[in-house]
Amino acid sequence: MKTSRDHIPPHKQRELDRVLEIIHEEFEDALKEGTAQFKKRGRILKIILFGSYAKGGWVDEPFTMKGYRSDFDLLIIVNDRRLCDFATYWYKTADRLIREKSIETPVSLIVHSRREVNTYLKEGQYFFSDIRKEGIVLYELEDEPLAEPKPLSAFDQLRVAETHFAERMAAANEFLELANHACMKSFDKRAAFLLHQALEQAYACLLLTLTNYGPPSHNIKFLRSLAEGQDRRLAEAFPRDQHRERAWFNTLNEAYVKARYSKHYEIGAEALDWLAKRTTVLLEVVRTVCREHVEILKKSADEWA
Numbered sequence: 154m155k156t157s158r159d160h161i162p163p164h165k166q167r168e169l170d171r172v173l174e175i176i177h178e179e180f181e182d183a184l185k186e187g188t189a190q191f192k193k194r195g196r197i198l199k200i201i202l203f204g205s206y207a208k209g210g211w212v213d214e215p216f217t218m219k220g221y222r223s224d225f226d227l228l229i230i231v232n233d234r235r236l237c238d239f240a241t242y243w244y245k246t247a248d249r250l251i252r253e254k255s256i257e258t259p260v261s262l263i264v265h266s267r268r269e270v271n272t273y274l275k276e277g278q279y280f281f282s283d284i285r286k287e288g289i290v291l292y293e294l295e296d297e298p299l300a301e302p303k304p305l306s307a308f309d310q311l312r313v314a315e316t317h318f319a320e321r322m323a324a325a326n327e328f329l330e331l332a333n334h335a336c337m338k339s340f341d342k343r344a345a346f347l348l349h350q351a352l353e354q355a356y357a358c359l360l361l362t363l364t365n366y367g368p369p370s371h372n373i374k375f376l377r378s379l380a381e382g383q384d385r386r387l388a389e390a391f392p393r394d395q396h397r398e399r400a401w402f403n404t405l406n407e408a409y410v411k412a413r414y415s416k417h418y419e420i421g422a423e424a425l426d427w428l429a430k431r432t433t434v435l436l437e438v439v440r441t442v443c444r445e446h447v448e449i450l451k452k453s454a455d456e457w458a
Contacts, residue, residue, distance in 0.1 A: 169202070271299060276303070285299050322358050336425050343412070358443060363442070405428055
């Protein structure tokens with residue numbers, strides 16, 4: 154795997170160094186009170202930068218019309234699957250990275266055990282194959298290499314992509330239809346939850362269709378970041394240049410839990426109307442990008458026939 158990050162500007166490298174410090178500090182803090190043996194032996198084995206900053210195609214334009222800024226995408230590999238639980242071991246890390254003033258670049262974390270990553274590679278999960286090929290190792294406890302990837306055949310890639318596209322796109326459309334009905338009836342909390350689900354399914358559709366991997370997360374800000382990293386056309390659906398609209402998206406991100414269980418959760422009709430319209434735009438972009446990808450896979454499969 155790659156180790157050089159010389160192509161990244163010095164100020165971004167300093168941000169990455171601070172990100173690594175916080176990850177290690179918070180992980181150590183999360184384990185220090187543990188009495189279980191797996192916690193006492195808990196280790197971060199590797200931290201790998203992937204995505205646009207690894208490949209060299211990042212965007213850092215927070216003051217433009219769309220206000221787009223690429224994330225630092227990090228794969229953290231730990232030595233025990235139980236340490237992957239985000240709510241228990243990584244939530245405080247993510248929260249601190251958001252609040253840290255010396256880090257301007259958003260940070261997206263996915264956490265897996267080494268066994269999980271090696272299994273994905275052997276199963277032909279090309280999301281992880283791409284990380285193994287293009288990722289940059291920022292930290293490693295030991296230099297044990299990851300498993301050799303076993304690529305899927307062109308036919309299997311097509312079959313998997315078509316299945317993901319059909320299932321997830323249908324789910325996204327259904328949730329959006331239900332959300333629009335809830336908006337019309339002024340069922341605001343229900344509408345927010347359903348819009349959240351439409352977005353979650355849409356982003357998962359894009360990720361699964363293009364990479365055969367979707368992280369187990371209900372955080373649509375996180376999913377949006379990963380999906381936009383695959384195709385920047387998705388950023389057109391939710392511009393970041395207006396504070397009010399960013400706040401509406403953040404409120405929707407909380408809907409998965411709070412819209413169902415909190416009596417204090419509130420979201421207005423104007424916000425819901427804007428979010429529903431932008432979700433419609435997103436679904437159209439996702440549909441276009443996924444269809445393009447499926448057509449490429451079809452051509453590849455035909456060439457191998």
